[in-house]
Amino acid sequence: MSGPVSLEALLEPFSGLPGIGPRRAALLAKATGGTRIVDLLFHLPDRIAARVRVDHPARAPAEADAVLPITTVSLRPKRAANTNRPYVEIRTEEGLTIRILNGWLQTAERQFPRGERRWVSGKVKPEGDGWSMANPDVARDPDALPVLEPVWRLTEGLHRATMAASMREAVSRLPEDMEEWADPPLLAREAWPSFPDALRVLHAPTAPLGPAPRERLAYDEALAGQVAMGLLRRRHRASSGRALRGDGTLRRAALAEFGHALTPDQAHALAEIEADLAAPHRMLRLLQGDVGSGKTLVAVLSMLQAVEAGAQAALMAPTEILARQHLRTLARLCGAAGVEVALLAGSVKGAERRRVLAGFADGSIPVAVGTHALFQEGVEFRDLALAVVDEQHRFGVAQRLELGRKGEDADMLVMTATPIPRTLQLTQWGEMQVSRIEGKPAGRQPITTRVVSTARHDDIVARLGQALDRGERAYWVVRAITGGEHDDSVAAEDRFAQLSRRFPGLVGLAHGDLDMEVREGALRDFAEGRTRLLVATTVIEVGVDVPEATIIVIEQAERFGLSALHQLRGRVGRGTKPSSCLLVHSEHLSEREKERLLILRDTEDGFVIAEEDLRLRGGGEALGTRQAGQAQLRLALPEEDIARQSDLIDIAHRDAEALLERDPNLASPRGLAVRGLLRLFGKEDAAAYLKAG
Structure with a gap:
């Protein structure tokens, strides 16, 4: 599959760019997760630092970086009282104290020569009768400290100036014009820039940016993924199989x-x-x-x-x-x-x-x-x-x-x-x-879910005892197996010991560190009624079917994911009796934790819960960027924009389906441009079987 010629420069290793030797290339590869020029370009800034130029520390804004002139009076090496780490303290005529953490005096003397004017940029904080600034950027000329500056994620040994210089070289390789893979009416409707222009303005902004550049790139990544998925589906539909017809x-x-x-x-x-x-x-x-x-x-x-x-x-x-x-x-x-x-x-x-x-x-x-x-x-x-x-x-x-x-x-x-x-x-x-x-089999019982504080622990245990006296069976779920010195998670073994004293002979224990036979034996004893209360970790989340169990208590529930809580709740409600789930939370809940638990209380619809979980968890982890075996969504919108990110994926899905319906071999001018898009996002394998042209 051959892509548009204008993309070839972006697919070359960034180690070939001026100023990028083997050491810098290794650091950039670690920071960006790739080795191509396009991988460097896809390392988008986490934020754009907005600087305000002032003529004195007293006029520096509290909420933004300031750019201001200083004249050095003195420099001296010091050590932090609490960590003993070295730093250089610089005093200026303007009353600003600058601290270069982990700095060396000789380096600082070159950057801040006594008696000479320099321009610095950073957060200014009041300190005593003056002000302080830590690790500022410094320049001879204020124009070297732009009012808008990208802030990229770095790795140890890779400095901002190094990343900026490397990124300038990568941006210079962007072609002036490229074959457009996006649908023209979509571009017009969304007022999106071209692919190269979106990368240019994000890595070298000259004015405050709206959402359009990031949205354009997030859409491009989604489109590459949806076209690749569409090609896979079509390949499977076209692949030979066998007809399995039985007589029933x-x-x-x-x-x-x-x-x-x-x-x-x-x-x-x-x-x-x-x-x-x-x-x-x-x-x-x-x-x-x-x-x-x-x-x-x-x-x-x-x-x-x-x-x-x-x-x-x-x-x-x-x-x-x-x-x-x-x-x-x-x-x-x-x-x-x-x-x-x-x-x-x-x-x-x-x-x-x-x-x-x-x-x-x-x-x-x-x-x-x-x-x-x-x-x-x-x-x-x-x-x-x-x-x-x-x-x-x-x-x-x-x-x-x-x-x-x-x-x-x-x-x-x-x-x-x-x-x-x-x-x-x-x-x-x-x-x-x-x-x-979506429906449940006939006979499945509704589950009453209640959210209660751990302060009511004694009351919960007393009511549980009444249920056990009636012959009911219950689960008590915790997150940890054993107690940890630095973790306040309730441990299964501790809770088992406590509940065994309260209900002697009735309590079993199941967790992941037990030998398979012991764990299976505990599950079997519970299923067959020899024990009536099973203390467990999430090993019971799937594959445990005890219709007689009518109660599940989930302790420190705010520390479980919504999907895990829903799966655990599904261990009850499998028989003919009404069932209940108690979500027991720690005493001090954040508003977000409270909102999550109330979702579980108010619905048993797993699809509603999954959508809410996606909304609350945000775009990064929930969209699979950290799932083993999944291609990472490098250009996804920030987590607070998860709803818009979902919209873009939907748009890309419809766009990809329409394109492949019209042009299954990606042979049209737009199809050829999409082939280039697949190469940029590492999706060549999905399209490898397409006919040339």
Whole structure:
């Protein structure tokens, strides 16, 4: 794929720019996360420092950097009283005391020669009878200290002046005109500058900036991502697969064993999956549903369709606890249809492991369930046609695509119990078709959620005792396993000890540091009623199904994410009795923490909670910039602009879909420009299969 010639200079290593030797190049690579000139240009300023020129420290504004003239009277080395670190103290005729932290006297004497006028820039603070300034910029000429100056993120050893000089060289490589990949009516409507102009004004501003330059670049990044996702979707739709058509006998037997009819949402999702499986192309589908929506049943029936067609199916879970939970469900439903299911995980060893591997290889075991061990070397399937991934850990796109390679043209179904806001659906899961289960199965009970202070701890324990006396079962969830010297998180082992004294013989303990057998034993004791109160960490967040549990207490709830709280709450309300969730918070809550907990109190709709979580968490982390396996959104708008960022992704999605519908090979003038855009944002692989031209 060849891009527009005008982009070539931006794709070259910045190590070739004047003044950038090996050491500086290494520092710039660490700060920017890349090695190309465009990677340096994409290292946008965190803010634009606005300076005010004044003629004396007394007239310096409190809220902004000042540029002012000074004349040095004296310099002397000193050490900080509290840290013993060196600094240089400079006194001036104007009553300003300048401190150069970690500075050297000889260097300071060159920068601030006694008796000579210099211009300095920084925050001026009142101090005694005069004023002070720390680590100012200094120049012989005030014009060298611009009124507007970008402030970039730096790394240790990389100074602002060095970054500024390197950035000037990078900006000089921007072409005067470039092929435009954005839709002209969109540019006109939003009044956005061109791509090069947006970068120029952000890295070298000459006037106060509005939102347009940042929005333009955030849109460009979103468009590159959406075009790449669109190309992936089209490649999968075009790739050869196999038609898996069954006669329905196994599915009917499993559903009869289940004992309930499918909900309308389950039936709709299953119909979409059945159609994909029966079609002669590979399926790549995301099944998303709220806690307790019945995704596993849909997955089991889909797997049995593959078995009816004479093939094998496998379900992978992120932990062995969850894999074993799935094994119990699959063994019951598939067993009723006469289909053998086997587990492969780290704990399966010796003769049993050899038996399972042989059964997968010769096809005598049609259904596999396990951890990532299913996809390791040495595991062979006779005919794996469907891979189901219970997706709690958000693998990257490339990792998801790898998982199906154990089977020739295997279809893939990914499940997630975390409701996904539309923005994340487009950015993190955009290569997939989506089925969504919004309703809950019949019989699921509503959950009353209350927000209470830890000051009421004794009252909570007393009421819990009354519930246990009535034969009810309850979870008590905390964040930490053991107490820490520097952390005030409530520890599971401490709470277990306290509650065991209060309710002897009735309390179990489950957390991640326990041996698998011990933890599984605690969960089994709770499920079978030998214990009635389970103290646990978030190991119970998924894969624990105890219909008799009617109460969950979540301590220090403000320290959990909204999605985690919603998942935990979903451990109750699974039986026939009304259920309750107590969100117990620390005594002093911030307004933001209070707002988050009230969202949980006021709704059980996981999709509403997910959208609110995205709004409250902001753009960076929530949009996947820190998710393992995800491409980082380097040019996303600041967190306070998350709503606008979501709008831009939506616009880019519609724009990309319309473009690929009209120009699937990106061969038009705009299509060729978009090819260049993909190269700038490192998306070449997504478009590699396009025909030349």
